[in-house]
Amino acid sequence: MAVSLTGTRISGIALPWFVLVTTGSATRTGLVAFFEMAPYVLVKALTGPMVDRAGPRVVSWTADLASATAAAAVPVLHASGLLSFPVLLALVVLIGAARGPGDLAKEVMVPEAAERGRVPLERATGLSGVIERLAATVGPAAGGTLIALVGPLTGLAVNAACFAAGSVIIALALPRHMGHSAEETPPPDSFPKGSPKSSRAGPGEPGYWQRFGEGWTFLRGDPLLLALIVMVGVTNLLDAGFSAVLVPVWAEESGNGPTGIGLVGSTAGITAIAGSLLAAAIAHRLRRRAVFFIGFLVAGAPKFLVLASGAPLGAVLVVFAVSGFGAGFINPIIGAVFFERIPRPLLGRVNALGDSLAWSGIPLGGLIAGAAVAAVGLAPVLLTGGIAYFLTTSLTGLRPEWRAMDRTREDARERASGLVRDPSG
Known part of the structure; x- marks a missing residue:
């Protein structure tokens, strides 16, 4: 990688x-x-x-x-x-x-x-x-x-x-034995109740589109995964517009120029690495849901709002440093939830659909941000983007499906120790 x-x-x-x-x-x-x-x-x-x-x-x-x-x-x-x-x-x-x-x-x-x-x-x-x-x-x-x-x-x-x-x-x-198809030897009870089963053996082997449909059926039937994909899809769209249009326009209007773009990007990137390293060390001991939403709280809206406020470059770098650190905790949790909830034989097709849906707004982010800045100016767009980011990543956490984020890990641990056999939890 x-x-x-x-x-x-x-x-x-x-x-x-x-x-x-x-x-x-x-x-x-x-x-x-x-x-x-x-x-x-x-x-x-x-x-x-x-x-x-x-x-x-x-x-x-x-x-x-x-x-x-x-x-x-x-x-x-x-x-x-x-x-x-x-x-x-x-x-x-x-x-x-x-x-x-x-x-x-x-x-x-x-x-x-x-x-x-x-x-x-x-x-x-x-x-x-x-x-x-x-x-x-x-x-x-x-x-x-x-x-x-x-x-x-x-x-x-x-x-x-x-x-x-x-x-x-x-x-x-x-x-030698790593990375082969999980469909060759599917473990017993490896699918949640009601989800489709497929095998490579037998004359009735499912075709491509049936396999594709199995992945979509599984994804559509998991409220937590759907909620994650929708949230990440919205934030990806906002982040794409932010990095492609809003930051360069801010750099030009504030007089910080390309140096400012490089500084804010490098600052956030370095602290994000630190956050990911810390997540690798201790995230398995923490409550996933709390860490996930706190990470988004500091990673998203503040960077929009600090640019809208006209704060000096030093203050902007501090906010971007905190933002990057919080962002470092988010993807490890998302990845762990996906890998634990998706049966191994379906992992490729469900992950593919989830990633593509989450990325679908990225090509539009810059277009929307550019048109909005041309219409109303930079500061209103930054303020609106920050509010949208906050609502997307905070209020949605009140929905009941997010409670399964912490249960997923406990169920996985029980399965690993042989206490239960049903991966659906």
Whole structure:
């Protein structure tokens, strides 16, 4: 995960910059970003049944190999004079489409890694969160430095090398029996009552769309997972508009410029890493629901409101530091809840649907924020965004389904010790 995610973050700097300096068009740069993310979300949603059927190991290394090939083709074709803009878009679509199932497959292997390592699930998801935060913090810095020294094409070549290395690590370095399909040997009573069962054996083996429907049926029948997805989907939309539009506009209007953007992003990223590390160490001992909602309380609305207030940069950095620290606790808890509530044979398709639904608002965040700022100005939009964030992440916690967040862990512990056999709790 560390290798492939770091390569992705480097590419996130190198590819837009390559398009901008070779075409001079901000519109084409935006098109490239869209053509990478749209297939990522769509293909990730649709490949859940494939991950469950084929096993996450083979999907991970083959998807990373496909991403490496497409990424390496960009500098090779450019050097040969064969890289037209339509060809570039086609390669970007391939990169995004392959990244989706590759990322999904690695996520699906986290609970198995936790079992093999004999560590609490919150610790495993916390360490996974640390890797994501480090990649998000170190990758752009490394990518920017690399591009400044040797140009964007070298950055794209490094991205391809990272994907290739990730493919080799997953294919060769994992334990031999890890990452295979959970459908091959489904454990008894591994499905909640009333949920669909599927098996690889027999002439009546379900097809792709039936498997896809099984994942949707399970997800639709779990109120806690649905509540999590809706909440994260709204906050992702708000965060996308915040980072893509509101922070740059604030930096320009406040006079802090690009330096201000870098400082607030780095501050939040560093403290988020610290929060994820602490979550990996102690989150399994804490009440999940309380930590989850406190984390969102400090991670969301305050950063909108401090920018709306016109506070000096020092105060803004303090708020962003606290915000990042709180955010570090959120994803480990979400990951642990998902992995505990979803039966292993359904993990790929349910996770794929959940991730894609939660990410569905991200492409719209910047568009909505940009139109709103143009219509009413920055401060009203920041204030409205902060209020929306607070209502989404606080008042919704009063609904009864959230109580199951703490029960999920207790039921998982009882199952692990052999006290109960029904994973539905």
